[in-house]
Amino acid sequence: MALTHYACTHCGGWILWFDSREPVACPNCTDVRNALPQEDFTYLPIGEAPGQFSTQWQETLPGLWEFWTTPQLGLGSHGWLLQRDEGNIAFEAAPFYDEASRRQLAVLGGIRVLAASHPHGYGALWQLQKFFDPELIIHKDDLKYTKAFRVNHPIDDFHAIGAEHEMLRLGGHYEGQTALYDHPRRILFLGDALKIDFDAAGVPVALSCHKGYHYAIPLTRDELLHYREVFGRFDFAHVCTPFEFGRGVNQALATALIDYLLTHGIHTSPVPLTSLQAYV
Numbered sequence: 001m002a003l004t005h006y007a008c009t010h011c012g013g014w015i016l017w018f019d020s021r022e023p024v025a026c027p028n029c030t031d032v033r034n035a036l037p038q039e040d041f042t043y044l045p046i047g048e049a050p051g052q053f054s055t056q057w058q059e060t061l062p063g064l065w066e067f068w069t070t071p072q073l074g075l076g077s078h079g080w081l082l083q084r085d086e087g088n089i090a091f092e093a094a095p096f097y098d099e100a101s102r103r104q105l106a107v108l109g110g111i112r113v114l115a116a117s118h119p120h121g122y123g124a125l126w127q128l129q130k131f132f133d134p135e136l137i138i139h140k141d142d143l144k145y146t147k148a149f150r151v152n153h154p155i156d157d158f159h160a161i162g163a164e165h166e167m168l169r170l171g172g173h174y175e176g177q178t179a180l181y182d183h184p185r186r187i188l189f190l191g192d193a194l195k196i197d198f199d200a201a202g203v204p205v206a207l208s209c210h211k212g213y214h215y216a217i218p219l220t221r222d223e224l225l226h227y228r229e230v231f232g233r234f235d236f237a238h239v240c241t242p243f244e245f246g247r248g249v250n251q252a253l254a255t256a257l258i259d260y261l262l263t264h265g266i267h268t269s270p271v272p273l274t275s276l277q278a279y280v
């Protein structure tokens with residue numbers, strides 16, 4: 001029986017399933033870390049995506065390209081492309097890549113290494129794998145979520161990509177949630193280890209930590225301590241989540257949030273950056 005890819009329109013995650021009938025349920029949405037759709041599941045077969053959705057991109061920082069989809073598909077993940085002389089790294093993925101974005105990715109040098117922090121950043125990784133045949137890296141503890149593509153390089157808790165990029169397991173939100181540090185640009189791609197609240201002008205104003213966002217499930221003390229250890233290793237100036245660029249969310253602010261939560265009690269409410277200044 002032939003297989004095809006369906007996007008869950010609620011979360012935007014892709015499911016590989018029989019082309020003769022829709023998937024039974026979305027594994028992302030039935031997970032305790034996510035909400036269920038209000039009514040029932042609805043799916044978008046890949047054949048119906050072109051024309052309904054288009055892919056946008058911008059150069060967010062020199063050599064750092066950001067891709068997303070309009071209108072928003074599901075949670076609206078953003079994919080990142082880091083240009084490198086040794087071959088580009090793509091981290092996380094937009095929910096859909098149209099023909100124009102595929103050409104743009106090729107113009108930018110294609111993809112040598114493809115990875116993601118955790119399932120909320122997977123987007124259409126499977127399309128990027130199909131187009132560019134990169135080395136596809138995922139932490140071994142998240143392999144169970146990767147049915148829509150083929151991981152050809154499972155990793156342990158530490159992995160170096162050349163001399164300037166390192167991947168470290170964060171855990172917490174997802175068992176295998178893994179950060180990528182880009183030394184040249186001082187950016188930590190940290191999955192959903194931090195949730196950033198922005199003001200109307202797009203400036204970060206508050207931070208929070210979650211095991212599960214929708215049910216407001218906090219992290220454990222040991223999970224927070226592990227986040228702190230990973231944050232402490234890198235002198236980052238900015239962060240990238242699977243959804244946005246956190247300009248100025250640096251190592252001092254990120255570690256200050258952990259110290260704040262360990263001091264005041266662990267919760268999931270946003271902590272204003274002004275409250276964190278005393279811990280910086």
Ligand SMILES: [Zn+2]
Nearest residue numbers: 008011026029
């Ligand atoms: Zn879903």
Ligand SMILES: [Zn+2]
Nearest residue numbers: 118120173192
């Ligand atoms: Zn997440």
